[in-house]
Amino acid sequence: MSAKVSIPAYGSRQNWIPRRLEDFGDSGAFPEIHVIQYPLDMGKTKAKASNAIAVQLDAQGDVKFDLIARQATRSNNKIIYSKYTDLLPKQVNEEDPDLVRPDTETIKEQTEKTRKALEAIVSAKVSAAMPVKAADKQAPAQYIRYTPANQNQCENSGASQRIIRMVEVQRDPMSPPRFKLNKKLPKGPPSPPAPVLHSPTRKVTVKEQQEWKIPPCVSNWKNPKGYTIPLDKRLAADGRGLQSVHISEKFSKFSEALYIADRKAREAIEMRAKVEQTIAQKEKAKKEEDLKQLANQIREQRSGIKPLKEDKDVMEREEIRRERQKERQRDRAIQRAAPEKRTQLTKEKERDISEKIALGMPNAGFNTGEVQYDSRLFNTSKGMDTGFGDDDAYNIYDKPWRETENVTNTIYRPSKNVDKDYGDDFDEALKTRRFVPDKGFEGADKVAARESGPVAFEQHEDFDPFKIDDFLGNLKKRPNEDESRSSKKKK
Incomplete structure (x- = not known):
């Protein structure tokens, strides 16, 4: 049972305020109470519609969270990727009839329809933009069979059916437009934001x-x-x-470069000091040597010894000795390094041109400047690809070299007088004077060759190259001169 609502009597409603529907009863408001009143909820604004979306489930029983992305979209045919499965590659079945490429006739029909639709759109826009345009072409008349619902003799002149001819009304091309077409419409909602796949929440450190x-x-x-x-x-x-303090690496590079430059400068200064010290020592030694030579010259002048003049012949002989010494050193080096090379060089040097021709050596001096080819290599039908030879044959040459000439008779066969030739060469080698210089000394007497016995040396009677005898003779004469000088001083 509901509690009965008691409404105060008129005149005693000073502190009473109606708040519920039951306070009003079946009547209207209370004008003596100065508050906002809504009897029977008349005039009360209804609550706004909620934006909450009803929970919907998919075929697997999961909640469709992508409905939030579709809420502001006008068309339900818009494709929205909002699930994890949309990121996975789609399996394409080649036998699916929806994925089969249409035939040529279907492609032509669709192309023609598309072309006509585009032409209609373009022509409509062009004609609308023109200030004066021709009248639109009327559509053909349509005939419609009309059957009224009331089949009565009193209606429709008793006719059960009528033929109606439907014709489009002629439109005046100069008439102004009936509707305002440039009205700005509010823009639709933008595309929904791309779904962000958030990582699971983790504790804040x-x-x-x-x-x-x-x-x-x-x-x-x-x-x-x-x-x-x-x-x-x-x-x-x-x-x-x-902000993290970041020190540039160039400071370390700069300090390292300064350190290296300082070290290089110190090394250069030390090297320069050593060079200057060495130069000073050399100059000092040179000065000392000059002073020694000057002192020797003065001493020799006082003692009466005259320096020997350099003879021209002596210089020439020294030059010849040095050349001979270099040749001997070269021969010894070749003998130690490659003795067979030395023998070969000697033989080739002493070989006659006739021997070279007989041995078939190449003519190095004859050079025409043209590339020489062996004519035997041309116009041959055999080769490695046409059957060069049998597999079991151990022969890499198919023809002898110099088939027309008898090379073996000239190279490998000794001459008839070989014993006599070698005997003559041996006798000539024994008779050769091996220790006689090629160039004699000027001013030297040609002495007959020594017959036998050891080497004998002859001494010249007046041979005194350093003039020691004259020096000793002068020393013997000086005591008498000194005595005479001292006696003169005493007087």
Whole structure:
């Protein structure tokens, strides 16, 4: 049972305010009560429609969360990718009839329909833009069979059916447009945002919490309250603690370059000092040598010894000796390194041109400047690809070399007088004077060759190259001169 609502009598409703539908009963409002009243909810604004979407499930029983993305879209045919399965590659079946390529006739029909539709759209826009245009072509008349619902003799003149001819009304081309076409329509909602695949939530670390702490803004100029602000808080408001101090690598490169330059400069100074010291030592030694030579010259002049004049013949002989010594050193080096090469060089040097021709050696001096080819290589029907030879044959040559000439008779057969020739060469080698110089000394006497016995040396009677005898003779004469000088001084 519902509680009965008691409404105060008229005149005693000073502190009573109607708030429920039951307070009004079946009558209207209470004009003596000055508050907003809605008897029977008349005039009360209804609650706004909720934007909440009803929960819908798919075929698998899962909630369709993609309905939120489709809420603002006007057409339900719009494709929206909002599921994980949309990211996976689609399996294409070649036998699917929807994926089969249409035939040529279907393609032509669709192309013609598309062309006509595009032409109609373009022609309509062009004609609408023109200020004066021709009258539109009327559509052909249509005939319609009309059968009325009331089949009565009193209606439709007793006719059960009528033929109606439908004709389009002629339109005046100069008439103004009936409707306003340039009305701006509100834009539709934009495309839904792309779904973001969020990673699962994780606990916030202490470091992240400290990084999210934003220090209070402390002014460097104003402090109206007169608070004592710690220095760390004042510096934290500057934001310098949020930036990582990055020192450029070029500082280290610059310091290293300075260190290397300093070291190179020190090394250069030390080297320059050593070079200067060496030059000074050489100059000092040269000066000492010059002083020694000068002292020797003065000493020789005082002693009466005259320097020997360099003879021209002596210089020539020394030059010949040096050349012979170089040749002997070269021969010894060749003998140690490659003795067979030395023998070959000697033989080729002493070989006659007739021997070279007989041995078939190439003529190095004859050169026509043209490329020489062997004519036997041309016009041959045999080769490696046409059956060069049998597999079991151990012969790489099919023809002898110089078939027309008897080379073996000239190369490998000795001459008739070989014993006599070699005997003559041996006798000539024994008779050759091997230790006689090719060029004699000027001014030297040609002495007959020594017959036998050991080497004998002859001494010249007046041979004194250093003039030691004259020097000793002068020394013997000087005591008498010194005595005479001393006696003169005493007087």
